Amino acid sequence: MNQPGLFETEVLNKCQIEPKTTVKLGKRSARVDLKKKRKEATEKLKGVLAKLEGKDITVSQYCDYWWYSGLRLNKLKVDWSLSSKELPSIVVLYGKGGASIRIFLERFYQLREQYYSESKPYYLLDFWNGFRESPIDTYKPGGYQCLHIES
Numbered sequence: 001m002n003q004p005g006l007f008e009t010e011v012l013n014k015c016q017i018e019p020k021t022t023v024k025l026g027k028r029s030a031r032v033d034l035k036k037k038r039k040e041a042t043e044k045l046k047g048v049l050a051k052l053e054g055k056d057i058t059v060s061q062y063c064d065y066w067w068y069s070g071l072r073l074n075k076l077k078v079d080w081s082l083s084s085k086e087l088p089s090i091v092v093l094y095g096k097g098g099a100s101i102r103i104f105l106e107r108f109y110q111l112r113e114q115y116y117s118e119s120k121p122y123y124l125l126d127f128w129n130g131f132r133e134s135p136i137d138t139y140k141p142g143g144y145q146c147l148h149i150e151s
Contacts, residue, residue: 034128037109039087041125044111048123049078049091052151059093059101060148073099103147122150 057076060069073095080088093101103125110126125147 034107034109035087038105041108041111042088042105045091045105045108045125046080048111048113048149049076049093052076052149053078055151057093058150060150061145071099071101073101120151122148124148 053076055076056072056074059071059073061067062069073093075096077094079092079094089105091103091105093103107127107129108125109128112124112126113121114124115121127145127147129143129145
């Protein structure tokens, strides 16, 4: 059996186990692995953004600390190139006039599709960072956040 060297990072990354996240609520705790859900949601997002590319969209997000509503991106251009891994961590949405939005997919959980009417869909991107009292990533606000994309 061959043992990998210290500087063979590609081989070492393949051998590492994905750590599970411990979520605590009161006295109870659970170990959660969100990688599978994130991978499925990212594949759906790639398909949706491929359909929306070149069209005009509006983006809205509401959080505890800040929010924006109805930000318009004309002639959408999508850039996945900032991520070199198999599971991307950032996607950038560009519009005309230098408008852009970076979406960090580290805590991306689910993509939902809803309709105002038969012809006008809008998409909800769900992000989850544990509970407010015990976030998974302590450097980001805990809880649930949602991003709305309308075509």
